[in-house]
Each structure stands twice: as structure tokens, then as C-alpha cells.
Amino acid sequence: xxxxxxxxxxxxxxxxxxxxxxxxxxxxxxxxxxxxxxxxxxxxxxxxxxxxxxxxxxxxxxxxxxxxxxxxxxxxxxxxxxx
Numbered sequence: 001x002x003x004x005x006x007x008x009x010x011x012x013x014x015x016x017x018x019x020x021x022x023x024x025x026x027x028x029x030x031x032x033x034x035x036x037x038x039x040x041x042x043x044x045x046x047x048x049x050x051x052x053x054x055x056x057x058x059x060x061x062x063x064x065x066x067x068x069x070x071x072x073x074x075x076x077x078x079x080x081x082x083x
Contacts (some may be wrong), residue, residue, distance in 0.1 A: 004032035006069055011039040025049045035069045044081050 008028050010021055018040070025036040029051045038047040046064045048056045058064040058077050066073030 004028055006034045007037070007066075008033050008035075009037045009039060012041060022049070035067050037064065039080060041081060044077070046077055046080065 008025070010024060012018075012021060018038075021038050025038060026049075028036055029049060034051060036049040038049065040047070044060045046058045048058065048064060048067065050067065056065070060078050060081070063074040063076050064080075
């Protein structure tokens with residue numbers, strides 16, 4: 001990819017393992033992505049990964065943060081899974 005996006009969101013498919021998702025996220029983060037959200041529909045949570053190796057987990061009832069990339073931005077985790 002010629003240029004990585006600043007924010008990537010990866011939603012777990014039935015065949016995706018958490019390890020495979022984290023491996024993909026590591027690639028993106030090592031190549032310029034500044035914030036990676038991994039969305040786990042069955043667990044109803046969002047894992048935020050950062051280039052410095054830090055991470056946050058946001059469960060239903062919490063608000064996923066945009067971090068330093070999107071100051072002041074937040075998304076209620078429950079809103080991601082509403083049908």
C-alpha cells in the first residue's frame with residue numbers, strides 16, 4: 001500500500017482469529033497508521049492499538065476514544081452493535 005491511513009478499523013469476521021487481527025494491526029501500525037480499532041462483534045468490544053505498543057479495550061457501556069489522533073472524539077461501543 002503506498003500510504004497507510006491514519007485510522008484503520010478492522011471488524012472480526014467469523015474466520016478471523018484475534019491473533020490474525022493483531023498481526024494485521026501490527027503491520028499497519030509499523031507502517032504509519034496512528035490508531036487501529038479492532039472490533040469484536042461476538043464479544044461486543046473494541047480494542048484500540050497504538051504505534052507505541054499500548055492498547056485500550058472498550059466494552060459495551062464505555063466510549064471508544066479517538067486518542068491523540070481525534071481529540072474529543074468518542075463513539076459509544078453499544079452504538080457500533082445496534083441493529
